[in-house]
Amino acid sequence: MPDVTKTDVKTGAQDPVGGAPAVAALEAKPEKARSLWGDAWADLRRSWIFIVSSVLIFILLLITFFPGWFTSAEPILGDLSKHYLQKPKLGDIGSADWLGYDQQGRSVYARVIYGTRASIAVGFGTTLLVTLLGSLVGMIAGYFGGVVDSVLSRLTDVFFGIPFLLGTMVVLNSFPDRTTWIVIGALGLFGWTQISRVMRGAVITTKQADYVQAAKALGAGTPRIMFRHILPNTLAPVIVVATISLGVYIAAEATLSFLGLGLSGVSWGNDISDGGNQIRVAQWIMLYPSIMLSITVLAFIMLGEAVRNALDPKMR
Amino acid sequence: MTVIEEVSVPSPRDGDGGPLLEVRDLHVEFHTREGVVKAVNGVNYSVDAGETLAVLGESGSGKSVTAQAVMGILDMPPAKIPQGEILFRGQDMLKMSGEERRKIRGRRIAMIFQDALSSLNPVLSVGYQLGEMFRVHQGMSKKDAKAKAIELMDRVKIPAAAARVNDYPHQFSGGMRQRIMIAMALALEPDLIIADEPTTALDVTVQAQVMELLADLQREYNMGLILITHDLGVVADVADKIAVMYAGRIVERAPVHELYKRPAHPYTRGLLDSIPRLDQKGQELYAIKGLPPNLLRVPSGCAFNPRCPKAQDICRTDIPDLFPVTEPDGSELVGRASACHFWKETIHG
Amino acid sequence: MGRYVARRLLQMIPVFIGTTLLIFLMVYALPGDPVRGLFGDKAGSPQVIAALRHQYGLDQPILVQYWHYMRDMILHADFGTQIASGRPVTDVLGDAFPVTLRLASLAFVIEVVVGIGLGIMAGMRAGRLTDNVVLLISLLLISVPVFVLGFILKVVFAFQLNWLPPNVNDSTNYNELLMPAIVLAAASLAYVTRLTRTSVAENLRADYIRTAIAKGLPKRRVVGVHLMRNSLIPVITYLGTDIGALMGGAVVTEGLFNIQGIGLTIYQSIVRREGTTLVGLVTILVLIYLVANLLVDLLYAVLDPRIRYA
Numbered sequence: 001m002p003d004v005t006k007t008d009v010k011t012g013a014q015d016p017v018g019g020a021p022a023v024a025a026l027e028a029k030p031e032k033a034r035s036l037w038g039d040a041w042a043d044l045r046r047s048w049i050f051i052v053s054s055v056l057i058f059i060l061l062l063i064t065f066f067p068g069w070f071t072s073a074e075p076i077l078g079d080l081s082k083h084y085l086q087k088p089k090l091g092d093i094g095s096a097d098w099l100g101y102d103q104q105g106r107s108v109y110a111r112v113i114y115g116t117r118a119s120i121a122v123g124f125g126t127t128l129l130v131t132l133l134g135s136l137v138g139m140i141a142g143y144f145g146g147v148v149d150s151v152l153s154r155l156t157d158v159f160f161g162i163p164f165l166l167g168t169m170v171v172l173n174s175f176p177d178r179t180t181w182i183v184i185g186a187l188g189l190f191g192w193t194q195i196s197r198v199m200r201g202a203v204i205t206t207k208q209a210d211y212v213q214a215a216k217a218l219g220a221g222t223p224r225i226m227f228r229h230i231l232p233n234t235l236a237p238v239i240v241v242a243t244i245s246l247g248v249y250i251a252a253e254a255t256l257s258f259l260g261l262g263l264s265g266v267s268w269g270n271d272i273s274d275g276g277n278q279i280r281v282a283q284w285i286m287l288y289p290s291i292m293l294s295i296t297v298l299a300f301i302m303l304g305e306a307v308r309n310a311l312d313p314k315m316r
Numbered sequence: 317m318t319v320i321e322e323v324s325v326p327s328p329r330d331g332d333g334g335p336l337l338e339v340r341d342l343h344v345e346f347h348t349r350e351g352v353v354k355a356v357n358g359v360n361y362s363v364d365a366g367e368t369l370a371v372l373g374e375s376g377s378g379k380s381v382t383a384q385a386v387m388g389i390l391d392m393p394p395a396k397i398p399q400g401e402i403l404f405r406g407q408d409m410l411k412m413s414g415e416e417r418r419k420i421r422g423r424r425i426a427m428i429f430q431d432a433l434s435s436l437n438p439v440l441s442v443g444y445q446l447g448e449m450f451r452v453h454q455g456m457s458k459k460d461a462k463a464k465a466i467e468l469m470d471r472v473k474i475p476a477a478a479a480r481v482n483d484y485p486h487q488f489s490g491g492m493r494q495r496i497m498i499a500m501a502l503a504l505e506p507d508l509i510i511a512d513e514p515t516t517a518l519d520v521t522v523q524a525q526v527m528e529l530l531a532d533l534q535r536e537y538n539m540g541l542i543l544i545t546h547d548l549g550v551v552a553d554v555a556d557k558i559a560v561m562y563a564g565r566i567v568e569r570a571p572v573h574e575l576y577k578r579p580a581h582p583y584t585r586g587l588l589d590s591i592p593r594l595d596q597k598g599q600e601l602y603a604i605k606g607l608p609p610n611l612l613r614v615p616s617g618c619a620f621n622p623r624c625p626k627a628q629d630i631c632r633t634d635i636p637d638l639f640p641v642t643e644p645d646g647s648e649l650v651g652r653a654s655a656c657h658f659w660k661e662t663i664h665g
Numbered sequence: 666m667g668r669y670v671a672r673r674l675l676q677m678i679p680v681f682i683g684t685t686l687l688i689f690l691m692v693y694a695l696p697g698d699p700v701r702g703l704f705g706d707k708a709g710s711p712q713v714i715a716a717l718r719h720q721y722g723l724d725q726p727i728l729v730q731y732w733h734y735m736r737d738m739i740l741h742a743d744f745g746t747q748i749a750s751g752r753p754v755t756d757v758l759g760d761a762f763p764v765t766l767r768l769a770s771l772a773f774v775i776e777v778v779v780g781i782g783l784g785i786m787a788g789m790r791a792g793r794l795t796d797n798v799v800l801l802i803s804l805l806l807i808s809v810p811v812f813v814l815g816f817i818l819k820v821v822f823a824f825q826l827n828w829l830p831p832n833v834n835d836s837t838n839y840n841e842l843l844m845p846a847i848v849l850a851a852a853s854l855a856y857v858t859r860l861t862r863t864s865v866a867e868n869l870r871a872d873y874i875r876t877a878i879a880k881g882l883p884k885r886r887v888v889g890v891h892l893m894r895n896s897l898i899p900v901i902t903y904l905g906t907d908i909g910a911l912m913g914g915a916v917v918t919e920g921l922f923n924i925q926g927i928g929l930t931i932y933q934s935i936v937r938r939e940g941t942t943l944v945g946l947v948t949i950l951v952l953i954y955l956v957a958n959l960l961v962d963l964l965y966a967v968l969d970p971r972i973r974y975a
Contacts, residue, residue, distance in 0.1 A: 154676075154679050161680055161684040162684055162687060163950060166916065166931060169932070251808075254812075255812060258810075261935075273812075276812075279820055283820055293810060294805075294808050294809045298808035305804065387879055418881050420881070421878070421881035422879065422880040422881030427879045434873065435872040435873055436876065437876070437891050437895070439970060440891075452886065484970040484971070486971050
């Protein structure tokens, strides 16, 4: 995992919330809240990085949900009359022949299109899992402090200390049939620590803010303080880390597939790994899934970059 | 525009008899995404050896930008100097090469900044930062430079200088840090020191000590001093003459006591009236109404007109020249000028 | 300072125990058996298997196994025996470690020189063309997965141009290690670039830089001493933590280029379910990671006098 924990994101006050008017009046700096997200949005719309990545991600989502719109070729059953050494017909955009065939006579183009779903599913699934798990642990540790914090922080250290790829490899090696859920679970098991650390830091900072102290003094209960007052202020840094990690998990899944420990079924990593054996004679088997994979990871990392720039005034 | 004659006594170090520093019709603009900000619009001032010029103004008045232009530390771009001369001992520094200017910086003209904590390098010891002046400009050895640094710290009255020379800026109090900044500026005994709000960041009690130190050292070395401040209270005791700036122009200039006694510009009057005074206890403090102008959209005519209690139609259309100020009988008031259409009413009325 | 180090060392103990226990549990609790793996397709006789399991202590409860393992490791520096080869894990480690160390060192040098160099270039010209080009390069380096980059370099430099050998036969030959080192360094290099760039751009606007210029210092001194001394603090701390990551991240790179280092050994141990070897190697990596982190924190205090540890 890359180190994005050092992201220093301004934490503006949250939207004014309903409830006790006295509390709302003390806590609310609605102007500032609007300006954080409003400014961020104004920044994003002007950023070429954001526009390019959004368009790419939109196309990737279309491919994920409607692969049939992009190719009529069959990704799994090979056509043995198609030899893999036959060069791709690059002029024939969108046809089954376009990007050539692999060793089993399957259209590389169809494999690239149908492989998208696996990567996107793992990326979003893992990100959702680590965000929920990491936020929960980080929030509890940061909010309660003391022994709870010590125990949870050491637990986070333990999972952080094991190299990410090695940990997931060991887990996945025990499953002969690796479904999307299993891969998401394995990546999530070692991936939640980063969000947890970010969340813990943000919670500790926010907890000391005057309006939170005021809400406490006015007798607001723990869940209310946590979810209404603290959580909204920790969103910005968590969103930044989560967006970037989308790309990171897609790359991680492909890397695991490449090592023979990823998803069973159609996936770019598997194809790149298979194609790797043929790089001297038929580079395209490996090349096109690689390009597709890199573009996908790039799109999400660019999106994360744009979001970070928008939410972090120091980067401007 | 009228250039006021300066009465200057040639100092022993002053060869050609002209002023030590003379800024002539200086213009500075910043090219930003939102447009061109004209920060300085035709400023003229001069300082002699041993003389203290106080430049007074709110933030955004162009007082610091002018100083930075003199110092040659403006970031260009975005800053640009489309017009003007900055004569140091008669030579236009704007025509010099970068290397020539660098050799003047620190050695002949030195600068003291407002916030010593952020202006000193946090990760280098004060001894290193002081000694650097001697090492770079005089090629002194590290050891000699450190001895010099201790000497300097003694000179600005830092207790136990020898023991503290290896300490870092954050280990000193605010007043001590500002003394270190002063020591750094004094290191090579420059001809001119520019002090940009040197006491603003300090406690009131410390302010006086630091100001006094600065004034003493100036006398001792017979240096010219440009004191940039927004605080009229600071300048009364140390300055010889004052230039008041507003929206990138000098709006009034006068010998210090004259200005306090009889301001010739409504803005100066407003500033003076907003100083709290012991003899007016219990009265509401005067405040100039309105906000400093947005430099992207400076009001037409006199830039002060929207805030001016005396503003007439002419103030909204014509930019006033810097008129020489005279007594009601027409006799000259040496070194006085005001950029107000109604200076007569302001000073005499 | 002494007390801080002591406290940090004490904090490392539960993390160390937790990490090794976690990896131990994962390896042994998950299905698969290294002894059966020894026999390949032929099924060994139950008695032989039972005897071997007993010999390696695999028939005992898992926590007892863990206890014995840690005891032997700490008291006798005995990391157990690699079941496939029958060699002590320390021997296996002794072969693989220098290889990975050489690879990681070369990658580290590339990361430092190129990463910091590009970062300074971009940071000094923040917002201009150079900055945007460097940003694009670093985003690309982060986005292209390691194995893809490895393949691309292999195809271009080994097969098409014939400049570099496609695989590493002699790991003491830095010429052969160059391509794998670039691949290993790529992603970290991009992060170093970004970090340096941000830090330089931020410090360039700092007041003390203005002071340094006002002091009449030559530009190379303003940049070389005042700017760099401050800007590189976060970069150096990142580089410190990255040493461990480089060693652990060598799994893919070593596999790609057939380098017999720790990464490949770990990979083989995972696939063969060689618990003892795996636990031993990961323990070493975790130790390196923990010690590197501590050193980085201490280094931080040396580099930045404002940091004081109580």
